[in-house]
Amino acid sequence: MNHPTPCAQLRLDNQLCFALYSTSLMMTKVYKPLLQELNLTYPQYLAMLVLWEGDGITVGELSQRLLTDPGSVTPLLKRLEGEGLLTRTRSSVDERVVELRLTDKGRALQQQAQAVPSCVLKATEQSIGELTALTKELVTLRNSLQKAV
Incomplete structure (x- = not known):
């Protein structure tokens, strides 16, 4: 079968998006065994990094930092809470706002992550x-x- 020769701008290896995507995949593979020792997934690690920077933030603030929507971080936060790394509490000022606080175990994990x-x-x-x-x-x-x- 005769395949047409793609023009240079449509070659996979010339695509910035593919360079970023494939590098991101490799970066995640490098992180995986390191984070397994901490019992964290890569998205959980990113959330913990934000919390280690400033404890006591809201779900909305966390999702803004991670450039995602609050609904997509909620399952991740539930798992972190289930592991005893953080607590989620409704704000006393606005019941729609959920505040995140690290537990002692969550703060101690920062030392391991160093x-x-x-x-x-x-x-x-x-x-x-x-x-x-x-x-x-x-x-x-x-x-x-x-x-x-």
């Missing part, structure tokens, strides 16, 4: 400076794309 970034850094075979520059570029790209949608 090793994760250095393991990931090693896996990237990049310097901290290179990764910091790349992160800034990706955040700029993300912000531009966010304006477009």
